[in-house]
Amino acid sequence: MPPPAPGDREARRKDVSEAVWAVLADKGFGGLTLRAVAGAMNGSTGMLMHYFPTKRALIAHALDLLEVRTAARPRRARPAEGLPSVRATLLDILPLTPDDTACNRIWVSSWDLALADEGLAGEQAGRYARLRGMVRPHLEAASRLHQLGDANAEAEQLAAVAVAFAHGLVVQALFDPDRFPADVQTAMLDDFLASLGRSPLTPPDARTPD
Template sequence: MPKQRDVRAQRDLLSNATWQVLAEHGLPGLTLRAVAERAGCTTGLVMHAFPTKKALLLHARDLLYDRTAVRADAAEAASADAFGALQAVLGQAVDLPHGHHDESRVWVGFLAAALADDDLAERHRAANRSFLARVGRLVAACRPEWTDERLELTTKSLVALVEGLNVLAAADPRGYPARLQQNALAAALAPLR
């Protein structure tokens, strides 16, 4: 009797290999061959699951979104009030000493590719809108008396701060250490207290 393929296990293996290659070697290093080598399989198996580099990138972005959404949900649920939830959600989103440095590198690689591809850019915009909606809801809960314009500016400023810190820390972790990131986030959150 032929051996049954464990499709889920193979996909998980390839997902992990894709993630590692993108985190370690960036966008230029993400090839079907590199993923196959990392996974210890053939390029044919990789192509069966992800026929193109774009498919690999979309999968890596979806995996990143899923991971960060789970953490954000947990951070928000564990908080006693809206400010604590906002602080926790944004705090887990930056590349602090949480071990998310690889996530920042994957995000940067995906974003670089999205600049030249409409499908990738739309996936990025959809994830960004979701994060903006979460942060906006929490900002509004902290400051219900603020105008819509001020809420939008504050929300987008906070998201830009954490995403900018991620990009800069991914390229220069010594220049943007955890302490600097924590202080920058605390200063930006001060008016919401």
């Protein structure tokens, strides 16, 4: 089969991405194959080979698509500087609604594939770095506003702790939704943020000297 003409290729790109997303939403990364995507498009695997010559290319595209879809979801307004904005940012990560739960399930299903491929793992590490970068400015503001219990805590480290907390809660909520419904997740997040304000996160000997 000859490759599609440039105009046709661009016209089909959206259809291909929609089909990839449909497979991800239904089966996760474990069910993401050229055959499954072709079936979602009522097309052929030969046609898809013009877009994804390898399974890795398909997975890389799916991860990029997932990141774009995640970023495009409605976000909560940032109510005030500092910890209130940290709260809103982390609430956007948690599986508090059916749509958020579905998106998080897809992300978690991608981890095995990313861990098995050095290049994909590096790209995933970059995504986490960008996520920490979203949280860090709000923690810097919290420090300026004296909302943190540890005046010596670095915003970069706190951002890593906050993202680790949120993603740990995501995993527990996905595997045990009855134990971690939306109200429990929110209460746990509020307790975590309160702990940032009332107690140091680092032992005295690990703090940056004045």
